[in-house]
Amino acid sequence: MADDSKSGGDLEKDQRSQEDAPPSSIYLISYPKIVFLYPTFLVAVVVAIFMSIAGESAQIGGNREHMAEVMSLIFLGVFGLNLTVLAFDFPRTTSLTLFFLGAALFMGAWMLLRFNPDIVPTITGLLKGLRPWANSQMYWLFASILGLIFIGVAISVRFDYWEVKGNELLHHHGFLSDLERFAAPNLKIDKEISDIFEYLLLRSGRLVLHPRNQPRAIVLDNVPFISRKEKQITRMLGALQVQVRPDNH
Template identity: 40%
Template structure:
């Protein structure tokens, strides 16, 4: 007679759960994060202006560098003095506005303002892919048309552009650029910390919405969940892979819209892997789950 008997209690599985079973955390970021390129450029400009510490003046006009002030007594008024200025030897002569535009301090200022303007445009406007393509084509067509007019009528169309650029002269010292970068960095750190005040977590059986300083919780079922990925702004997608997730939960009137999700392609793939599995397990005596 066989004495072999099966153990009625199955051993507990020690296999770690996969990352998909732990859930997928999805954060919605504010648009202020797209200002980080200007902070990087500000650090570069701060380094450049630190190397140009004696260039904080307008070189097209007489400046205090190289000007010597002398106090000369007035013979008719012994109690008062008059001040005259003389230019010290070796003082550079004023330059033209066109040469002034090409000075390093001005080019650094123009670079910083250009990147800052680009960041503000990205934050303030949405550029869908077809709209962006249309804008690029319109700019290219306009440039070609202007060049054609200049060639056909033998016009120097670059002269007014050069004259306008020659009037631009912007600069700041290294401390300004450094403080700007520190302020932006502080804001980004605050945003990174406070992201835990409002985020979503997708589990195999439910969707959790954590929000509020006391971590208020909302629960939604994942059964028959459908989701869509959208790219409302091509520039934001190019910078940080940002996009929008739309979760459609059964028996919920409104779709759950998650805006400005970074690296959305990786989130989409993780959601596909999570939704393709069914979190119902049948355990045999060998504790091998059958999905």
Template identity: 45%
Template sequence: MSTDEKSPVSPIPASRRRERGIKIFMWPKVIYVFPSAIVALICSLGMWFLPNKTYDASVPPTPVIVDSPTGTAAPNANAPTATIDPNAPAPVTAIAAGPSMTRRERFNTPQNLLGILFLIMLAFNLVVMGLDFPRFELVGMILAILFSIFFILWLGAFFDLDLMRPINTLLGSIYTFANAGFYLMYALAVIGVMFIVYITRWLDYWEVLPNEILHHHGPLSDLERFPTLNLKFDKEIPDVLEYLMLGSGRLVLRVPNVDRAIILENVLFINSKEEALKRLMSRLDVRITTDQETPLI
């Protein structure tokens, strides 16, 4: 008795998934202010645990003695019905008991250190946004700063100069502070700007497909098309600090039969975009498909 052998069933070829392409967004430089928003949140939390610290700690507040029934000034400071000015940060007895605070001690107060931390971070973000630091210029600047510090220290050691005295005087004259509400409102304002930037990025972006480059721009999504055949692209790092913060850089697309190069500024995480473009450009997608993406040939 013979049995029919079952012919092996060949698997149906799976339909190829259509390439979605690579979306490339150009971001404004205002996004680099986000570290100051993070520091502002930290400072707001710190000032929340330091109530009644928004005043000059080296100057004791002058209490005003008033009569509680009428609110007029009392001639005698020892009046039994006297009350303290509500704007004074502490009772008069507590102020009179403690010693006067020096400028150096005032500089080391928590509210002042939080304020200086916030201003330094804000200044750093503004410098990153306003200036470009290529690799060699940044290295040269660091070397120049180190040489200047070494030369000043050498002068102090050779001529026996007390270099810390002017520095202490300068630090003692700095006293800046803000309440928790200021830091919180600044952080919320920056977060609101970041949200608007994130939404409006879809008004102008590029999409690279295996066979063409699409430029979407405008509120009604106007479209420009460029071929990807013989496309060349370059990656540039114009600012080292921006690259260290968000991995941003510049993409230059050179399309054949197009007079000018397509320059995409401030592309975030540019290394991943470069690798995706290499994989995409390594193959040319030529096929005929139906709407169901089933290959016919």
């Protein structure tokens, strides 16, 4: 019984040590900002499927509004918000305040015009005159174009990425797999999250690497899952520092 409990404890300890061990390689990929348009891509695909099934002439609501108009407004709204994320940076201290303020103003104005249509007849008439229209083919083409761009980005980043491995920082680039080597020990890492919405979309941010004996820092923008990558690199560098410590015995 004692041997069984001891062996079970050893197995549990070995399993825990394997889970805590740093990975052998950590890949760092800097993506272009267009990858943050994936919500628009998903909405375009969903709307395209819905419009293909329901048809462009389908109507909803008591006012017999056309489905195509409602879907167009939803698509344009998501597309506009997505472009806003790409165009501006929203720091942590102000982004949530601005977002909730804008949402509150929009909802207040919408409810005011909804229940009091005669208060500003010009604006009410303008809003009622908004009748955007697009068929399913437009959404399919939009999603196809954006999907092809995403595929191109996925292929291109395979020819330009960084790898933290062992005692080295490796830069793989070019179609012929050119390789640059930098010393990994004493590597300084800075993590920057300047846009909270980009962080929410892909958990991404900026990673700044300072290799030893290098005059210029290496800046990697839009690195997905940046917090997890930073923790993995910190664990790896900590393990390397323990391994290279001189033996005093």
